[in-house]
Amino acid sequence: MATATAGRRSTYPYWFLIPGGLIFTVFFLVPSVMAFYFSLTRWTLFDQEFIGLDNYVQFFREPALASGLTHTLIYALVTSGLKVVLGMALAILLTGPIIGRGFMRSVAFFPVLVSTIGVGLTFQVLMHPTKGLINQALAVIGIDGPAWLVDPSWALLSVALVDVWQGVGLATVIYMAGILTIPGEYFEAAKMDGASAWHRFRHVTLPLAKPATISVIILSLIGGLRKFDLIWAMTKGGPGFTSDVMASVVYKQYQAGFYGLSTAGNVVLFLLVILIVLPLFWFFNRREES
Template identity: 60%
Template sequence: MIQQRQPRILLHTYPRWFYLPAALVYSVFFLIPTALAFYFSLTRWTLFDSTFIGFENYSDFLRDPQLVAGLLNTMIYAVITSGLKVLIALPLAVLFTSAIRLKGLFRSIVFFPVLVSTVAVGITFSTLMQPSNGLINTALGALGLPQPDWLGNPSLALYSVALVDVWKGIGIAMVIFSAGILSIPLEYFDAAKLEGGAWVAFRHVILPISRNATFTVILLSFIGGLRSFDLIWTMTHGGPGFASDVLTSVIFKQYQAGFYGLSTAGNVVLFILVTIIVYPLTRAFNRLELEL
């Protein structure tokens, strides 16, 4: 009996060994660093030693006035960028999947900013948005329009960077929407044309069937907005003052100042914030998908 059962046991457990390489990679590059980050957030540490201080870093971090401004700016930035990407990318995807000439060229033009380095985009738009001799204000002045200080005005800086983020990321959102639209059977569009034309096709065919693509764009854009750093740091360094500081730039400033334990606690706060926001959104989207 033992000799008969042994091959069955081996046959049952054999495929599970293929999980081992992925489990090792996941543990080394995610689980272990995450556990170490949680531990070091409870310490005052340097490169050579550490002292356990409990939740003191968290209390100091949460009392920091920069954090309050950074949390609010992070949420504003994430909502603006994710919302505008949906509102702009969906019409573009509808346009570029229709029967128009040179649609491949137009898609390439819209997608091109995705391929450009974020730092290069930030430097370029910092030059274009110069208040005195930037190309944008020069064009506005030629038209007789106001010439604002896009990055130096505390009330405009965060929104100016958010618009640049939308310009850079709109291509990815358009590709996702285009894939969703192209997967719709042509018979649906033929039926919509009989009922009322393009608006009926958009309202009753594209919007409902592309809902999964919409959820994907919202989630990816929102997570990217919560974690955004490089574009904001390149264009404003979080300024003027704390006007465009987000949570990641506040954490980076703490690292620069040598408060490693405090900034590690900030990273844990960011991790928890992303989890608290994204997990319910994912569950809600999955529930809506099952109801369709």
């Protein structure tokens, strides 16, 4: 009787995995397998033809692919790096004894709640080279602002800066959660030992907030590698192809009616994210365990 009861208890929790497993299978596993299959075909809404790896060969021959891949990596590195630095700085400020701390926390997080398309269209107006409010404000203090979105050397960086403005609030919240879990006794002990604010940050806050840093890096990299909506709303990959990223290259293939080719591009983008994020995640976890 005891053995039967123990057996029932050991299998009972597995029933809770069924709903999650079904959701994962229907909304992730099945579409992923279908995407891999359709990337090997020339398909439309009405028919399909299996062509093997021809879509991948053609996709890697696309002139815009090399620049799109480079822009994707640059965009992801710039946005994730700035979110780590600014998110940490804002979190330290907003967990300290400042006036209106609750209000300032709300202001810092507010851009995260705004529609990305709305943010893109708003900054498209603000960054107009002659009529934009940003360049007009810079002109007041004697600075000749660049042609943010129409200058090939500035377009991608301009979108990246807007992305950081919108997304740094989430990084700040993650860092705030990490900092607030650090016992206050550590800071008090360091202060009693004569540690300056910089040394308390370097030897207490920075190492103990490492899990938050890992989360911000991983989430920011994934978001940066997959970014499309903000770039499309602000520049549509232009001027020329100077702000095209992998996602916008794939979308342009869809627009042109090359569905199999664009599906292959989606698979390449998916594999790119996996190949960058998984080793990084493994590296961080290994360092954490050691």
